[in-house]
Amino acid sequence: MSPVPRIILQRLALGVLTLLAVSILIFAAVNALPGDFAQAILGQSATPEAVEAIRNDLGLNEPALIRYLDWLFGILSGDFGTSYSQIKFVEFSGESAAQGGIANVYDQLVPKFKNTTYLAFVTACIAVPLALSLGILAALYRNSAYDRAVNIATLSSISSPEFFLAYILVLYLSVLGGFFDPVSNINAEMTGWERLTATMLPALTLTLVVTAHMMRMTRAAIINLLASPYIEMARLKGISPMRVIVHHALPNALAPIINVIALNLAYLITGVVVIEVVFVYPGIGLTFVDAVKNRDIPVVQACCLIFAAAYVLLNLTADILSIITNPRLRYPK
């Protein structure tokens, strides 16, 4: 049997195990945060009884282990809990709580997550081909003026703060150019095209942020192979330098490149808070920041878990792709 399915199953099992460990970490970390929701929402003048009532109502007085298991099994059955901040506390007795207009965390997060994924997808569609082409060309014309220019440009874009890049793009493409709206407040009623143009500014900003890393890895991974005997052999066949790089070096350089792409895609899902704030983009980053501010523990935990799952899943995909692109593993002796 080819070892590939076995390796993939192993990695999947490891991924699940990692997520489980991460869920424990998240739960522990969130519970270690100072302050509590009941105190925060009732303010300084709250009576201890009222605080206690809300705590009881939300189950905050249960032992940590029980709460963790409740949470975990809830997630396994698709229930991410109830968002605290959406509960309407009509009376502080707590009797009417958890009734009526309560937003389920799952329902609350799904549209936001879709928005964030959409942004990440648009960015990836621009950034990955761009980074690969720039990297391949930089490897082909290494140490030339082009190579240096690309390196300097991408490095300066990655070294500048994201909000700064965002404002520069707003200035040129929105205020002066008038191509895009500076606010990316997308909603469900928009047509596909409207949605795409509204997402363009944050997507371009993020492209500037993630391209450098992927482009430099592509360049380095290819150049690393150029001294190999099989590259010399390819050159001695008289084929063009471009074909030597794309056909002979690139397939062998894929594993590290895929890994860096995966890391950057994961960043696009988990690290875009600042960009979402700048462009008022209704993504999961904004929701996360609000939830932390409000001590809305179920939402914070769900966000953390989504972020962790994105990392694990993307890295897993990268691992599996690296395995599949390696003929030694696909076709054992």
Next chain:
Amino acid sequence: MPDKEMLVKVRDLKIEGRAGEIWTQIVNGVNIDLHRGEVLGLIGESGAGKSTIGLAAMGFTRDGCRISGGTVEFDGIDLVNASAPQKRSLLGRRIAYVAQSAAASFNPAHKLIDQHTEAPTWHGVYGRTEAEEDAVSLYARLRLPNPDEIGFRYPHQVSGGQLQRAMTAMAMSCRPDLIVFDEPTTALDVTTQIEVLAAIRDIVDRFDTAALYITHDLAVVAQMADRIKVLLKGDEVEEADTRTMLAAPREDYTKSLWAVRSFVRNQKPPAPGNEVPVVSVKNVVAAYGKVPVLHGIDFDIHAGRTVAVVGESGSGKSTLARCITGLLPPLSGSVEFDGVALPADYRKRNRNQLREVQMIYQMADTALNPRKTIREIIGRPVEFYLGLRGEAKRMRVEELLEQIELEPAMFIDRLPSELSGGQKQRIGIARALAAEPKFIICDEVTSALDQLVAEGILKLLANLQDELNLSYMFITHDLATVRAIADEVVVMKAGKVAEAGPKNVMFTPPHHPYTGLLLSSVPEMDPDWLTTLLNERGIDNIGDAASEKVG
């Protein structure tokens, strides 16, 4: 062959190589005349510039090299001043290359046949289908097994000898006028080498291709070349047709190359029957995971004796060394030292047991830490095993350097990168001696070295053995080395001992069939050797096929 048209004309070729920012000349004015259909052997030790010259004859220089003077003409085309596209139109189509390591020179990401058809389709010589059909017929011509199917495998699925033939087929894909063979059989076992040599010679003859055949092995070049050119440190020493060169070399350097194989040490008398052997390997069975490698190995090594373990790659020689050192605990069987069984796992051996068994490696380059000075490399075992420090340690390190014939004051503070290949191997020896062992495993210690240097190392090891009464287990695939240094020989095949005995007996007929095959596969300096052997045995009774038959 003056009646044939001139194909390659190199005049006063000078090439510079870069070290850091400084360019130094590495080829100092070499001339080459090669006619159509002729094979010229370029021979010399490492650093002679053979490969550099071979590549320059194709108009190609490696990164860090440049042609600084002279002319290279291929069929009247000036390759030194040709534009890159002009050169590319020749490379692959009219000029092809066969590299030393086929395993490294085939792209691991593509199937053999895709790599084979690349040049003909790129240059428009054949269409894709025609090129594939031609590949299959070339594979058949080069006697590759399953020629219809083998091209659709990836390089890692094909053995080294087969890859080397597939690469020769690939070089032939456009029926070039010139092929540069760069040490094409150096990485192969003797039995495989003979097969590849026969295949290369046949196909070069058949298509009347001109070839530059680069090698350091005189006996090989004697079989392959019409003329031989001897090179030394970028200079031309002499050139003559093969028979003249072998029979009557003019220059002293050439004569010294011819004489290298003369070092032979007399076999020592066998140890008395009641003597306890230093190392006794008893019915050792070992495996990597589920892959069995050794099937019950038995032999003894006595004090002051050298046992040579010979066999082809994959026969289990190095695995046996790993079992003795405890790096790979055997599944069953044991290794006794001075009559006492050693713990199977090195982690369970005490420091004294570890000290008594030392090892010298094939690649001194990778076996020495590049960031440590010689003082630290040798000082470490001195301190670890013998507990010497400070002045005592320094004196011991200097003493060891003197034993390996390197001047302490000159070498003690150098880094391995500041030493030559032979000097590095000497440091490897000193490091093993530093532990004051009784027994040393030498794993192919001379196979990465030039013949003259290798002989120096063998002589040093022999002297040290006499001086310190050391026992050696000498792992090698080179029978000339065995003849030079061994007292006893163990021939291994497929994880078993095929034959064992004192050297003089092993090298005298009648032989065990496998030993006979190994011995008869070693090329000799006679230019008719390969032809005679092929006539006697037939093309089907050489190489891997023959090896399987006797197995």
